[in-house]
Amino acid sequence: MQRREATPDEVRALASPLRLRILRLCNRQARTNRELADALEKDPGTVLHHVKRLVATGFLVPEQVRKGASGALEKPYRSTGLSWQLDFPTEQGTTPWYDAGLEAFRDELYAAGPQALRGGARFDLYLNQASAQEFNDRLMALVEEFIAREDPDGDWHGGFYGLHVMPGDAGPRTPGASDGADRTGRSATAAT
Structure with missing residues (x-):
């Protein structure tokens, strides 16, 4: 895998625990904004703001619009895997992405419950x-x-x-x- 240094916009995009959790949820399966909001127990408008930021920085891509269970059109998003190809700065004061990673891990672990720890x-x-x-x-x-x-x-x-x-x-x-x-x-x- 060819790696490269993350751009400042990419670092800022991953400096949010919620965005990291969105990426994880969209890694193996495309999910709509509503599905993400439900899984994360967040307001759909808040989630959409973060989804748009991840699309703009290349971490998510929209898939073809599809009909949902209610017949309404919905747009699923899938992770591109870009975050695994990036190296992030580690200089003092430049690690908001790391703080977000710790918080996202903690949130995922708490959401799964203590029985989930392997x-x-x-x-x-x-x-x-x-x-x-x-x-x-x-x-x-x-x-x-x-x-x-x-x-x-x-x-x-x-x-x-x-x-x-x-x-x-x-x-x-x-x-x-x-x-x-x-x-x-x-x-x-x-x-x-």
């Missing part, structure tokens, strides 16, 4: 810049591999990943020292 981990690592880049690259390759897999009998899953430098100074690292569960904060829940 696993997770909160951890800290001691990595130099090259190792941090390798960790990120390998994890993103794994994510892309599973996106391409699409199990025909699978359930729809969502997720969020972020790797950051910790604030402050952790102090000197004692080789081999570990304080176990408090250090990793790992919790995983298997689907039953």
